[in-house]
Amino acid sequence: MAEQTPTEKIPTVIADDVDIVYRVNGTGAGRGTATAALNRILRRKQAEKAAGVRKVHAVKKVSFVAYKGEAIGLIGTNGSGKSTLLKAVAGLLPVESGHIHTDGQPSLLGVNAALMSDLTGERNVYLGGLAMGMSREQIKERYQDIVDFSGINEKGDFITLPMRTYSSGMAARLRFSIAAAKDHDVLLIDEALATGDRSFQKRSEARIRELRQHAGTVFLVSHNNKSIRDTCERVLWLERGELRMDGPTEEVMKEYEAFTGDKKPAPKKPAPKAVVAKVNTPQPSGAEASLPS
């Protein structure tokens, strides 16, 4: 962030040499056979790999310090460990080695898992709010705001219908509205801006900015380069679980776009096809890389 105080900046999140490893059961050769299973039970540790437990090293030796008032974007191609890192910062996923120190309790903007599609939107607002740790009174107070923000009732009284009857866009809007109803210290946002129609996206971005003012630090994961540029001053670029770059948004984004082939690194030369082929970076279709997922 530009506003660096002359005194020392206050860190809110410190990741110190963090490794995160997923273990997946039942992969590898002979996964279904009785001998493989027996092997797995008898020789837990030594035979982990042989018995079909695969380790996925999702985040490798990542270190960074985030300071109060920063909005940090996390970028990288699919499967590069962005969401995993966020979950570890939130304290929801145990780290294999290293430490994550935080000031207060970082919270992930996401209540999807607590909601039940068989219940009405109204009951889901309460359930989601309680799951995020709000009190019944707080939810009651904000209930109308949440419903209005989601715009669910714009086309009739839908909030009293079960959520399974909603269109995917409507459900996504309600989920975001519930999640964004709470104020957070350190806020972690994972792909939340890509939901809903254009007018809802604008409202969401405004709400994110508002949340940022309350939150000490905001992390944003997105494949939408524009929303990263709009919201963040600093960007961490993860690739294959490793931290490739950490710096001011424009600097990192330029490199990243060159990497994904989104935009040319240098000013575009009016070149025939043959010359383009000589350029070292291959080019996937530009749209593919910038699509928000």
Place this chain on the structure above:
Amino acid sequence: MSQVLHTPPPTPAPAAEDLAALAARHGLSVSGARPSLREYVGQLWARRHFISAFATAKLTAQYSQAKLGQVWQVMTPLLNAAVYYFIFGVLLGTKHNVPDYVPFLVTGVFIWTFTQSSIMAGTRAISGNLGLVRALHFPRAALPISFALQQLQQLLFSMAALVVILLCFGVPVAASWVLAIPALVLQFTFNAGVSMVVARLGAKTPDIAQLMPFVLRTWMYVSGVMWSIDKLTTKEPHIVRVLLELNPAAVYIDLMRFALIDSFHADSLPPHVWAAATGWALLAGVGGFIYFWKAEETYGRG
């Protein structure tokens, strides 16, 4: 994308200063560390509304797609009892030994189902809700407790049906019915405790969920759900009978029968039955809670 294969080495991390020291200087705490037992109880208490709302939501969602809706809350246990009556009462003729066989059987089935489904739900409390565990902060014990609470609510529906059955079969309303309340409280504590134990086991080894039905079925047959342990074990040594009668499921079933059915006298109860019921509840409740808490920070690892 092919260029992923030719990535240059990452830029060195900004670890100029010792990061741990920096964190300590600013009083940052380690993310995702296990809270002390006292803090944990406090957090759990703070989430009590979530626990009850989650349980009720699960219960309501269960039959929301069915045409008859919530009627199934009562129908399911009744149909269960009818099946057991047909097999054990009519086909095997167990009922000749037992006075008031239908109330006896239905009470047994309902009370057993409460323990059984709490434990079954417990095995999948963490492993079946990884999405929730990985998305939100809350003391994880909220999940098994919430599932046990859902089963308690389910049981209350069944109890309403049970009262109707009791009255239909001419069992008089008695003051001893009040004893059903402490018996249920103790049983709930026991169930929640066992749920937490199997939740931790199931989080580490999901295979437990496959194994559990067999364990539970064996347990059911030795607990006197459809027959009277008292009447069937007259030939066995005394110790076998006492052991069978002191197993927690049998204790809670017999207590409920004693409370509700007038022909089920105190002499059918094992010795020190309330002490046994309280002992099991405390052992499972406190022990299970501490056992579950010990692994709090590891839940959610894939």
